[in-house]
Amino acid sequence: MSQYSMKTYDHATLLKEAGLVAASAAGSIILDLGNGFMEADLIIDISALEVAGGDEIYTISLEGSAVAAMTSGSVELAKATFGNNPAPADADTAVGRHMVPITNELNGTLYRYVRLYTTVAGVIATGINYSAFLAKK
Numbered sequence: 099m100s101q102y103s104m105k106t107y108d109h110a111t112l113l114k115e116a117g118l119v120a121a122s123a124a125g126s127i128i129l130d131l132g133n134g135f136m137e138a139d140l141i142i143d144i145s146a147l148e149v150a151g152g153d154e155i156y157t158i159s160l161e162g163s164a165v166a167a168m169t170s171g172s173v174e175l176a177k178a179t180f181g182n183n184p185a186p187a188d189a190d191t192a193v194g195r196h197m198v199p200i201t202n203e204l205n206g207t208l209y210r211y212v213r214l215y216t217t218v219a220g221v222i223a224t225g226i227n228y229s230a231f232l233a234k235k
Contacts, residue, residue, distance in 0.1 A: 105141050105197070105233035113214050113230045116145065119156075120225030125214035128168055129232070131202050133210065138232040140176060140198040146227040147181060149190045153220035154181040158230070160200055162209025173209065176200040180226065200232070 114125050140160055148154050159177040161168065178198050180191035202209045214230055 111232040116229040118225050118227045119216045120222055122217045128211055128213045131210055136202045137235045140200050141233050142196040142228055142230045144193045144228045148224045149182050151221045155219045156180045156226045157217040159215045161213055161215050163211045166211055173204050
């Protein structure tokens with residue numbers, strides 16, 4: 099593990115408990131980041147992912163909204179793709195810790211509330227098992 103991926107876990111910034119995702123779905127945890135600008139790293143710890151079929155792709159997106167229930171006005175603040183990556187990538191994603199730099203600002207608008215959305219594509223037998231949290235810069 100590199101020094102750059104050694105981030106301190108704070109349960110208050112948990113976005114997803116460890117567990118399997120086998121179908122596209124929004125996360126059940128919504129974080130309130132407060133009124134100000136925030137820079138952080140989205141830490142995604144993958145413990146298992148299916149790639150045996152050759153067409154499995156998992157996209158983990160950080161959604162932002164000004165609405166606490168995330169029922170309207172949601173935007174994609176960041177995303178990371180795992181599994182059988184299409185061109186120009188040519189290697190399957192490995193298990194381990196992945197770090198994605200994020201902010202809660204997009205096009206001049208601050209988004210107070212965030213959650214994860216996992217998109218699962220391909221012929222899936224098992225899926226992806228991961229946990230995720232935000233870590234301070």
